[in-house]
Amino acid sequence: MEVTIKIFRYNPEKDQRGHYETYTVEASENDRVLDVLELVKGHKDGTLSFRRSCAHGVCGSDAMRINGRNMLACKTLIRDVGANITVEPIMGLKVAKDLIVDMNPFFDNYKKMLPYLINDNPLPADGKERLQSPEQRARFDESTKCILCAACTTSCPSFWASDEYYGPAALVTAHRFIFDSRDEGAEQRLHVLSETNGTARCHTAYNCTEACPRDIQITKAIGELKMAMVTGKID
Amino acid sequence: MSKVHQFEVIVVGAGGAGLMAGLYASRTAKTAVISKLYPTRSHTGAAQGGISAALGNYEEDKPEWHMYDTVKGSDYLGDQDAIEFMCNEAIDAVLELEHMGLPFDRTPEGKISQRPFGGHTNNETGKPVRRAAHAADRTGHMILQTLYQQCIKNNVTFFDEYQVLDFIMVDGKATGVVALELATGELHTFHAKAVIFATGGYGRIFEVTSNAYVYTGDGCSILLRHGIPLEDMEFFQFHPTGIYKLGILITEGARGEGAVLINGKGERFMPKYAPAVKDLASRDVVSRAIYNEIKAGNGIDGKNYVYLDIRPETVNKFAALDGRTNPDGSPYLITGDTVLTKIPDIVDFCRVYLGVDPVTQMMPIQPTAHYAMGGIPTNKYGEVVIDDKGTTVPGLFAAGECACVSVHGANRLGTNSLLDIVVFGKHAGLKAAEYAKSADYQKMPDGADSSIRSELEALKNGSGKENAFDLSNEMKNVMFADVGIYRNEKDMTSALEKVRDLQKRFKEVKVSDTGKIFNTELLNAWELSNMLEIAEVVAASALNRKESRGGHAREDYQERDDENWLKHTLITKKNGKLEITYKPVVITKHQPKARVY
Numbered sequence: 035m036e037v038t039i040k041i042f043r044y045n046p047e048k049d050q051r052g053h054y055e056t057y058t059v060e061a062s063e064n065d066r067v068l069d070v071l072e073l074v075k076g077h078k079d080g081t082l083s084f085r086r087s088c089a090h091g092v093c094g095s096d097a098m099r100i101n102g103r104n105m106l107a108c109k110t111l112i113r114d115v116g117a118n119i120t121v122e123p124i125m126g127l128k129v130a131k132d133l134i135v136d137m138n139p140f141f142d143n144y145k146k147m148l149p150y151l152i153n154d155n156p157l158p159a160d161g162k163e164r165l166q167s168p169e170q171r172a173r174f175d176e177s178t179k180c181i182l183c184a185a186c187t188t189s190c191p192s193f194w195a196s197d198e199y200y201g202p203a204a205l206v207t208a209h210r211f212i213f214d215s216r217d218e219g220a221e222q223r224l225h226v227l228s229e230t231n232g233t234a235r236c237h238t239a240y241n242c243t244e245a246c247p248r249d250i251q252i253t254k255a256i257g258e259l260k261m262a263m264v265t266g267k268i269d
Numbered sequence: 270m271s272k273v274h275q276f277e278v279i280v281v282g283a284g285g286a287g288l289m290a291g292l293y294a295s296r297t298a299k300t301a302v303i304s305k306l307y308p309t310r311s312h313t314g315a316a317q318g319g320i321s322a323a324l325g326n327y328e329e330d331k332p333e334w335h336m337y338d339t340v341k342g343s344d345y346l347g348d349q350d351a352i353e354f355m356c357n358e359a360i361d362a363v364l365e366l367e368h369m370g371l372p373f374d375r376t377p378e379g380k381i382s383q384r385p386f387g388g389h390t391n392n393e394t395g396k397p398v399r400r401a402a403h404a405a406d407r408t409g410h411m412i413l414q415t416l417y418q419q420c421i422k423n424n425v426t427f428f429d430e431y432q433v434l435d436f437i438m439v440d441g442k443a444t445g446v447v448a449l450e451l452a453t454g455e456l457h458t459f460h461a462k463a464v465i466f467a468t469g470g471y472g473r474i475f476e477v478t479s480n481a482y483v484y485t486g487d488g489c490s491i492l493l494r495h496g497i498p499l500e501d502m503e504f505f506q507f508h509p510t511g512i513y514k515l516g517i518l519i520t521e522g523a524r525g526e527g528a529v530l531i532n533g534k535g536e537r538f539m540p541k542y543a544p545a546v547k548d549l550a551s552r553d554v555v556s557r558a559i560y561n562e563i564k565a566g567n568g569i570d571g572k573n574y575v576y577l578d579i580r581p582e583t584v585n586k587f588a589a590l591d592g593r594t595n596p597d598g599s600p601y602l603i604t605g606d607t608v609l610t611k612i613p614d615i616v617d618f619c620r621v622y623l624g625v626d627p628v629t630q631m632m633p634i635q636p637t638a639h640y641a642m643g644g645i646p647t648n649k650y651g652e653v654v655i656d657d658k659g660t661t662v663p664g665l666f667a668a669g670e671c672a673c674v675s676v677h678g679a680n681r682l683g684t685n686s687l688l689d690i691v692v693f694g695k696h697a698g699l700k701a702a703e704y705a706k707s708a709d710y711q712k713m714p715d716g717a718d719s720s721i722r723s724e725l726e727a728l729k730n731g732s733g734k735e736n737a738f739d740l741s742n743e744m745k746n747v748m749f750a751d752v753g754i755y756r757n758e759k760d761m762t763s764a765l766e767k768v769r770d771l772q773k774r775f776k777e778v779k780v781s782d783t784g785k786i787f788n789t790e791l792l793n794a795w796e797l798s799n800m801l802e803i804a805e806v807v808a809a810s811a812l813n814r815k816e817s818r819g820g821h822a823r824e825d826y827q828e829r830d831d832e833n834w835l836k837h838t839l840i841t842k843k844n845g846k847l848e849i850t851y852k853p854v855v856i857t858k859h860q861p862k863a864r865v866y
Contacts, residue, residue: 077736084789088310090618092407095310131786136452163381170379171372178404178411
């Protein structure tokens, strides 16, 4: 089938501002949007730039706006979006070129969450694993799935309004550790989250949950963080 | 002139091996990790099923059994001293990951949960043993995340989205690397005492592959151009269960949880090929079995795929027939919920890409190019070893899939790659830092970046008669068809000619993007030059080895030939010509014998 794809183009070395180019390629309905982008780059215009790596939705490189919604190009099939596609960069991060945005502010916010296990107690004397029940492990399973693609953060109206907001992806990271029974850094993290740019900026627009290609219940996770801050209890 | 940086240790690549090396080297040496991706995008994150260690959390297990299984899996080509070292280190390596915070699944007692995997057995009963420590079907994702998090905690220095293009060697010693900053197009020279390559594999030379776009053999190719040999490049693993046509991996963990392979006649066919462990035979054995079924007309609707079936009714039926039990002795039974909890990502992949729900439908699968057993030759400390006498290149190290220790020999056991990156990444990091403490910086030569500069210029000034995208597809097709699961003299000879022709045609490629900022067209063209180089080396090594062993299966030499071929291949490129030499296999405890599953 013939697929028509309209792509946001911006080359800072040449262009004053972004514009759109439209390309037509032969593809099948089971092709990924990423396959179509590769065909455009391979045969129509080699200068088209986008990030991609794993091509099956686990590395988080190719989040973009497809027909107005944040998705991974490698996890979105033509049969799901139709033969007329518009592709644009994710919003709220500076466009570096075409579909590539500057991800550094996003990763900076991630790092502010103290994204590592905090536990200064001695390890078990036998040198073995810290014990954790299957139920305790299940408590934070959802938030371990995050691939840091930024689809959630860049769909969030609060993040568009202020890029100082840590954003949903960072909050999911905080959740992953705060609700891990082995971790003892909840207090530090909740302190970070209580700052102006923390959970207070979440107005439960729900965009993040809809955007997440890993189906993480992000709004729910943020709600649990808010609850922990109010009650001072992690459960 | 490029910008110059100085670090005692430079790690190239930020997957599991690179991050582990960076973590350990940075404890005592000034270290930087350079990666063409943001570290969390690395291909380690795609690993699914588990990491092996004889923890024995459900049942008796021991490192000696793990060692024997790995030797047998390698079809006796693995070096047994290195295998023994890895299997002994495995338990502490997995516990260390847990201590770092890795969210492993848990047993009812709260210990790390383990599942069966292909080729991992109780050596006394011959039955599958639960050895693969797992976090659902995203164990690699959790390893990558956890190691990156530890690097953040320990303030490891990163250069994200910098593509290393060249290695600098002075007087036979590592001196640094040249890298392209993708965001600006600027070249950077990194002056170092020690360089660790952890650049991953090269599965993208094949049409159907589970590998990421970025798996283009950069590290292997860069070193080959500097006269460093590559080892056992003919051994490439085709994983039995890739999603039909797309090649996306379906973890062996699915079969660990009880899934079986079904042919077009509706038969479970693995018992014919591996009577003892059936669907949990080693990957090379299962891939060949699928291929044989297809060739015999037993593919689904006569096509080139079969089914993987994890529907609870199927799993429970065959588990009962096989006498599979839970650790407490009760019959092994699963439900739809088990499938959703144990392999959630696989369920997601099947729904998204195939419109198939594995709980109620069978999954169409075919073998997919998955893992390079061969690579840059190293010893167990990650030191690059260039001949059969153990000669090292001072300051040059390699670890992970790009390296060949060799612990995987002719065929890697599932879960041993994650173990490999953690164990040998760590030791390469430690050894490189130790080396850096006792070594001086070599003098950086003037114009260290001049050769790569002219290489990039040439890519922009080709005639434009050829298209890189099309050349790439031609290479992938010929490599998958003729240097794939089954091989023979005639097809490989023509494949090698074809690849050499593609190399010539590549000189006519013109990169149309003249910009500096994120010039991904230039980057992709350079990556293609690496893949063409590696494809040639793989085809030449495979054509040279006149026997069948592990992942290297020849129709014209069907038997393993220990008398003539129980040896590693070393291939080098001198003045544009490939040269093949050999080195002996280290055999300590297990003499080669027939390999039956």
